[in-house]
Amino acid sequence: LRDGDTQGVYDLVEPLHPADTADLLELIEEVDRANLAAAITDLMTPEVVAELNDHVRELMMEELAPADVATITEQMDTDDAVQLLEDLDEADRQAIIDELEPETQAAVESALSYPEETAGRLMNRHVMAVPEHLTVGDLIDYLRDEGDLEHDFYEVFVVDASHHPVGTCALNWILTTPRAIKLTDVMKRDQTLIPVTTDQEEVALMFQKYALISAAVVDESGRLVGQMTVDDVVHIISEEAGEDALLLSGAGDGDINEPIREAYSSRVRWLVANLGTAVVASAIIAFFGAAIEELVALAVLMPIVASIGGNAGTQTMAVAVRAIATNQLTRANTWRIVWRELRVALLNGATIAVLIGIAAGVLFSPEMGAVIALAMVVNIAISGLAGVLVPVAFERMGQDPAVASSVFVTMITDSMGFFAFLGLAVAAGLAPL
Amino acid sequence: LRDGDTQGVYDLVEPLHPADTADLLELIEEVDRANLAAAITDLMTPEVVAELNDHVRELMMEELAPADVATITEQMDTDDAVQLLEDLDEADRQAIIDELEPETQAAVESALSYPEETAGRLMNRHVMAVPEHLTVGDLIDYLRDEGDLEHDFYEVFVVDASHHPVGTCALNWILTTPRAIKLTDVMKRDQTLIPVTTDQEEVALMFQKYALISAAVVDESGRLVGQMTVDDVVHIISEEAGEDALLLSGAGDGDINEPIREAYSSRVRWLVANLGTAVVASAIIAFFGAAIEELVALAVLMPIVASIGGNAGTQTMAVAVRAIATNQLTRANTWRIVWRELRVALLNGATIAVLIGIAAGVLFSPEMGAVIALAMVVNIAISGLAGVLVPVAFERMGQDPAVASSVFVTMITDSMGFFAFLGLAVAAGLAPL
Missing domain, CATH: 1.10.357.20 (SLC41 divalent cation transporters, integral membrane domain)
Incomplete structure (x- = not known):
């Protein structure tokens, strides 16, 4: 990299998983990071940015123009986008939010209106919610038509006319059930609902205790507004559990990239x-x-x-x-x-x-x-x-x-x-x- | 409970989630545990036993006859059954294993043959593995015929004739794809495989890094033998991360039920x-x-x-x-x-x-x-x-x-x-x- 062999660097980084590319950026020295990022511009996908350590990401984002950061933010899931933005200075953040598409802007601003480390801030706004009158067959047809392969989901939330969750269907139940059966007959009515104001520590304990893969997040009036998925919760669990050793020793955040x-x-x-x-x-x-x-x-x-x-x-x-x-x-x-x-x-x-x-x-x-x-x-x-x-x-x-x-x-x-x-x-x- | 009002106790415990019942058993004093367990015999489901703290479970199992423990073990997932058995004394364990059905016995003995805290010991032996020539439609028909609603699964592993994994399909991809498409066209070929001998800490890091929900476990010759799912990994992450504070202080296991x-x-x-x-x-x-x-x-x-x-x-x-x-x-x-x-x-x-x-x-x-x-x-x-x-x-x-x-x-x-x-x-x- 220091010899300016950007093509060589590119070829080395290209086959890596986004998480590994992010690790690489964290491991090298600060002065080299901008050069590496420049050498692999089109490998700097939103996934890589999402996987970066908070402190490293903040440093890198501060060097980019608001419009460029906005372009990256646009392609991220709302929860990752919010995480990227919440660490920035008030002024930088506002400049980037102004550059966003109206829809993303609304989602980000709504997330930022909840306190840090609550479900409302951390949740993903993409939820697979379907009305309760569907059969398994209807649902499968609907999913095939929609064909949204971009967002992963692990369960389908069944909601009533006023968008209150009434039950949940794991995807494997849907796949193992004949088309004619009604969703209301396969779904589990007794689901764990997370109020938007729940602290992340509480969310993590719920996921652990009830072995959840995803869970519905509901607003003050009980309407479904998002979901938390276990892959995000896993980071919270690891953070919260590891934090105690650091807090007990008085080491604060305790991140070596701080x-x-x-x-x-x-x-x-x-x-x-x-x-x-x-x-x-x-x-x-x-x-x-x-x-x-x-x-x-x-x-x-x-x-x-x-x-x-x-x-x-x-x-x-x-x-x-x-x-x-x-x-x-x-x-x-x-x-x-x-x-x-x-x-x-x-x-x-x-x-x-x-x-x-x-x-x-x-x-x-x-x-x-x-x-x-x-x-x-x-x-x-x-x-x-x-x-x-x-x-x-x-x-x-x-x-x-x-x-x-x-x-x-x-x-x-x-x-x-x-x-x-x-x-x-x-x-x-x-x-x- | 101390007044002998077993029916009253039963009615109180009955509506609880198994994880909450397990918590209750942990919270009450040791002398009351056996009485409570006796009062709610038919609520002492395998799920409750699986959720119990290791030390509390060990104490309770030691008071039961091997045949009774075997009956409970029989109904648990193999990974939970192994966890229950590995904590017991050599002699108690063998007595219980002898009482098991031949199939469970083989599964448990195979798991115990791997070192503690490795993927081979912790994995679940129930995997949804399908041959590579299937289409999405074939797979859905197969799943409906099999109708195995008992075991949850989050992805389908595609294997070749010699049972080597060649790719993996998230259930939401299957649900959003037309019936005629071949599985080999939807599946992701680039999957994270976990060798049986991988330490649990390594497994936890893989799940966190690549945001996995489940992953295939392969034996020495690369054949699919089981899977690890994120709900089990969540416990490992929490344990491993929390462990450091305890180890650093020299508090050992640090469990208040020890x-x-x-x-x-x-x-x-x-x-x-x-x-x-x-x-x-x-x-x-x-x-x-x-x-x-x-x-x-x-x-x-x-x-x-x-x-x-x-x-x-x-x-x-x-x-x-x-x-x-x-x-x-x-x-x-x-x-x-x-x-x-x-x-x-x-x-x-x-x-x-x-x-x-x-x-x-x-x-x-x-x-x-x-x-x-x-x-x-x-x-x-x-x-x-x-x-x-x-x-x-x-x-x-x-x-x-x-x-x-x-x-x-x-x-x-x-x-x-x-x-x-x-x-x-x-x-x-x-x-x-």
């Missing part, structure tokens, strides 16, 4: 918050300054208590956050789970206490061994409780437990670790206050 | 490993014992350096592990990403250094402010590098980076944090060695 400035600003916020909690822990240590001066072994051992407590808290917190995200931890079983985690924590605490107690007893003194062992049990038990109770509390306050739990749990485990250890050492008469 | 003993043993292992790394950090502190005795401010401030370094390392590690899991971080762009993370780390380090430097400068002394600021930059930069390089190294050695990275990154950030801070303090002449 511009450095954004990565910096999302991460530094948590480091500053962490600085605040670390200061609390330091204050506790300062309070016991005289004890440490007298017995430097305390300074040597205290990071162990905090570190293990932090780890135990993180374990429980990861379990609790995941259980909340998958709707497994609810009001109905909170106390059972808290009790379960406390028992696990006590077992862990006892094990670690024995190990560290013996080691510290041999290296320092039996009293020191006893103090650190007891501090360890206390700290791991507190960490276990904090690991469940903090995420549960955030959830009940309507906050995402993955976002802020870490800072609080760390603060609790660090401060309690130092306090338990240094406090017990003073109480045991090992050091003065 | 028996306490298992949760204890998987977590305590990491706490013991963490104890080992904490001891390394303690040894470094002990080495600087004289300095701390002289200047207790060092003991007060040192946990801040370690804590923030640990947090910065965890952020980068979470990003790197996620990027590796989604195939976004590969050999082709490793150095670009390392360089990116180093720049983010230096920005973060500079920001935190200014804040803590000023605070320590005011509270203790300007020299102490300078020392901790410099230590912070060094430690955050090292943490950033360790956060990428450790997971990448594990990946290259063929290990799952999510499993063991945490322990190593923590060890590096803790030890380097203490060493940089205490070492710089001694070098600056603030304290003796």
Whole structure:
């Protein structure tokens, strides 16, 4: 590519699947992307653009004229088009929307009128909806006449005269049923309907739970306005589930294609918050300054208590956050789970206490061994409780437990670790206050 | 339920979707589960059992006679049946397999012959495979005669005489095409084939990348032996993506339904490993014992350096592990990403250094402010590098980076944090060695 051999590059990229072409664009360095895109202009299909990583797509779109972006948008499914547009600046977005055909314009504007990450924003507006009086034969004839091979669909939604969904037919049921049978006799009446305002996380859970391939999206008055299909939901599931690890660590979006400035600003916020909690822990240590001066072994051992407590808290917190995200931890079983985690924590605490107690007893003194062992049990038990109770509390306050739990749990485990250890050492008469 | 009002319970559960009934069984306490199951015997359909959490299902199945479990297994799809059986003890499993009908027995044994978490184990053996000479009309007639409404399918696989797949037809293409057209003219020849030995993580990535609804599974000689459908893959995606947060925290399986003993043993292992790394950090502190005795401010401030370094390392590690899991971080762009993370780390380090430097400068002394600021930059930069390089190294050695990275990154950030801070303090002449 750098040698200017555009024909050679073209021949290499040509046989690739659009998703692979998109991957290639993401993998190469930023400076090469525009050149590669120029070399393979007619391979830069809407499918490739739809498959690109958000950040990479945004960068590439910013370099194109609004009219060119509009041409690409025109050929995409409405849901992909909306995804492309929603990331752009207000001004760029409006310039592109102005260039669109009236029909696409209306669809895009309607989608953008719903909040981000809701079904109304994410749904596909192409739905196969048919009236309820049809027979299987009528439907097949209708589909053959329409001959819309462009949009994939996996089920046919049966609607009444006012466009309310009354049932749904999987395509395999239609194919295995004689022509004369009425659709209302094959269709399933009991379908999962998604209101336009449903959050994407909720949509993903519905698809997982009921093993859906597609589902009807209905507006406030219950009319069919679009559908969500599993291939889009798969991305949401992967995003939502993977997000927790990133949120828990305070890494924000956590995408390696995110511009450095954004990565910096999302991460530094948590480091500053962490600085605040670390200061609390330091204050506790300062309070016991005289004890440490007298017995430097305390300074040597205290990071162990905090570190293990932090780890135990993180374990429980990861379990609790995941259980909340998958709707497994609810009001109905909170106390059972808290009790379960406390028992696990006590077992862990006892094990670690024995190990560290013996080691510290041999290296320092039996009293020191006893103090650190007891501090360890206390700290791991507190960490276990904090690991469940903090995420549960955030959830009940309507906050995402993955976002802020870490800072609080760390603060609790660090401060309690130092306090338990240094406090017990003073109480045991090992050091003065 | 506890009042013995089984009819009342039955009436409450009866209208629920099988997935909701399964959720209910998971939510109630262990002691009540058997009673509830007894109260709703004929609602305990194979669908309900298939939807149950692994651990809950295992507990419930262990209480039933092999013949009863066999009856349930018989009615499940082979993939669900295999999932139920693979979790049981060797002996229990064999007892149940012996009770199965010969056909199911063969299918289950063939599935169990593949390693866990591979396509061969997870695939559904019911596939709609048709010979290549059919027309669309022939196919529809064939499907109507067969009338297999029991198994859902989303595409028809076209195979040659030796059962090798040659193409695939989405059902909506068949429905929108005139009867006289040959299948070979509508089908897509370029399909994604999954070898039986493919790991489930790889399968999930293929489904996501190519937006598949179902895909053919082929054996070593390329013959069609089964299919994977997206509803099963959705569970794998959610599991694999959610797993990382749990693995990174050392929480193992991390399922709140896991028996306490298992949760204890998987977590305590990491706490013991963490104890080992904490001891390394303690040894470094002990080495600087004289300095701390002289200047207790060092003991007060040192946990801040370690804590923030640990947090910065965890952020980068979470990003790197996620990027590796989604195939976004590969050999082709490793150095670009390392360089990116180093720049983010230096920005973060500079920001935190200014804040803590000023605070320590005011509270203790300007020299102490300078020392901790410099230590912070060094430690955050090292943490950033360790956060990428450790997971990448594990990946290259063929290990799952999510499993063991945490322990190593923590060890590096803790030890380097203490060493940089205490070492710089001694070098600056603030304290003796």
